[in-house]
Amino acid sequence: MNNKISVFWFRRDLRLEDNTAFYHALASEKPVLPIFIFDDEILEKLPKNDARVTFIYNTLKTIDEELKKVGSSLLILKGNPINVWKKLVVNYEIETVFFNKDYEPYAIKRDKEVATFLTAEGINCNAYKDQVIFEENEVLKKDGTPYTVYTPYKNQWLSLFKSGKDIVMHDCKAYKTQLLQYTFKFPELSELGFIKSTIQVKPYNLLELEAYKEVRDFPALDKTSYLSPHLRFGLVSIRQMVIKALETNATFLSELIWREFFMQILYHFPKVVTENFKEKYNAVAWRNNEQEFEKWCKGETGYPIVDAGMRELNTTGYMHNRVRMITASFLCKHLLIDWRWGEAYFAEKLLDYELASNNGNWQWAASTGCDAVPYFRIFNPAEQLKKFDKDLIYTKKWVSDLDELAYPQPMVDHKFARERALKSYKEV
Structure with missing residues (x-):
């Protein structure tokens, strides 16, 4: 037998x-x-x-x-x-x-x-x-080397995608007849050494993708798809998500392509896990003040939009994407704290933590990564607040003490911090 x-x-x-x-x-x-x-x-x-x-x-x-x-x-x-x-x-x-x-x-x-x-x-x-449409060696330059700039990678990705040969859906209905017929005891969470978290992953919502480009930068609107944890752990198929994005919104599709761009960067340049992609920035003189880092982690910087983001993260495991950029820029450029500190903190807290994207986006914010924001681009948190949450709806949701005397003064002056960061980066 x-x-x-x-x-x-x-x-x-x-x-x-x-x-x-x-x-x-x-x-x-x-x-x-x-x-x-x-x-x-x-x-x-x-x-x-x-x-x-x-x-x-x-x-x-x-x-x-x-x-x-x-x-x-x-x-x-x-x-x-x-x-x-x-x-x-x-x-x-x-x-x-x-x-x-x-x-x-x-x-x-x-x-x-x-x-x-x-x-x-x-x-x-x-x-x-x-977990990807194109894996590590499928989107390469003509000379066979990996792309390190997003836009040409995206263009080649789209060109390959339009050929259609890699988009094959797999009908798994056969599982109803093909599985081993045996019932195993499903363990309790405690048997695995864990206890139930009070933080819950929200269901994803793709109903409003048509307006994604127009609404995605405004955290108070709460128009985020909440797709990322589901994509991270494969509860949804990337093929189905890309086809949905093609039908509804090019900006959303672009975000999915960024995900694969960072994955192939991590594959071809594994040093980025612990090192700067752009080696010249190894010489940045990070201040790495532990007390200042602690204030950033707790959302006690005195900059409301930064504090709102960090408190949202600490409470829910989520942070709005625009606010992620603001908080990351603040840590690296206002406080001159090594991006690796922030990346590790996000890795610990984010429900959608995924190594390639987290690393890629932190190095983007710190200007040390491939195709990163220029070092002289430094977000002004006060201006970002005016632009993206002018009515303070998002900010007051998370910074309940905003109008109280106990709310801290800004921990560093923006103009001073900007000039200090520019000086530090210019020196390398």
Whole structure:
């Protein structure tokens, strides 16, 4: 009797529809065991009430409930991935493992280690493109090198996209008949070493994308799609989102292309995780004042739009995109604090934290990254407030003490800070 099975490994693709590797697993003609591994390498760095872990857990529970309707279920595992796989190959007669590619440095290293182990065990290992339209080596310059400027990358991306060959939707309805018929106990969150977060991920809303360009810079309007955490963890298909953007708004599509631009930058230039893309800025004399950093983190800078953004982040795990630019610019240029400090803080707090975009956008704000804002462009927080929240609706929502005597004075004068930043950058 042949008891061989296929295994599908969920990672940042937490959905049952239009999921590339899942589709191919279902087509393998072997019963498919779906698994998810809570990776200790990642989890041990997180607080026990991390909102993203709660979000992933709840999403997996929903998937498990869907699978149970057809007599199957999701096997939840925890540990170092290679150790988990060593146990799996003992417990199951696995013929092929299917998963979708991940392009971050840690994920590349992990997947190579797992694939090497599985191959040595005589198990096929099939990886697929899924979280992007074009992966690392598909949008290149004519000489075969990666783009480091966004606009030509975008133009080439669109040109390739219009050829249409890479936009294939995957109908995964076969999961209703092809899955391994077995019911696993779904663990409690506490069994994984975590507790439920009070911060919730909002459902995404694409109903108002037509006006995205006109409304996206005004935080009080709250017209954000809230798509990013869902895209980050793969609850939605990038293919469906790009097609939706094509139908509704070119500006929104451009944001999705920025996401892939930063992903390929991270892949081709992994040094950016810890270093400036533009090496000349290694000589910037960051002040790195810890007390000032603490005020920025708490939203106590005395600049209302900066404080509103930081308090929104600390309370909800979200921050409006325009305000992200203002808060990041303030940290790097008004306070001359290393972008890596801010990037690490956002990584800890943002529900939609994704290494490539977070790193790329912080280096953009600090003028140290590829295709970054020029070093002499320094946002004036008071002018940004007038321009994007003149009625203080967003600001007062988060800075409830704005009109009180206890609200701090600006921690640094804008004109002084601007001149100090210009001097520091010019010196390099």
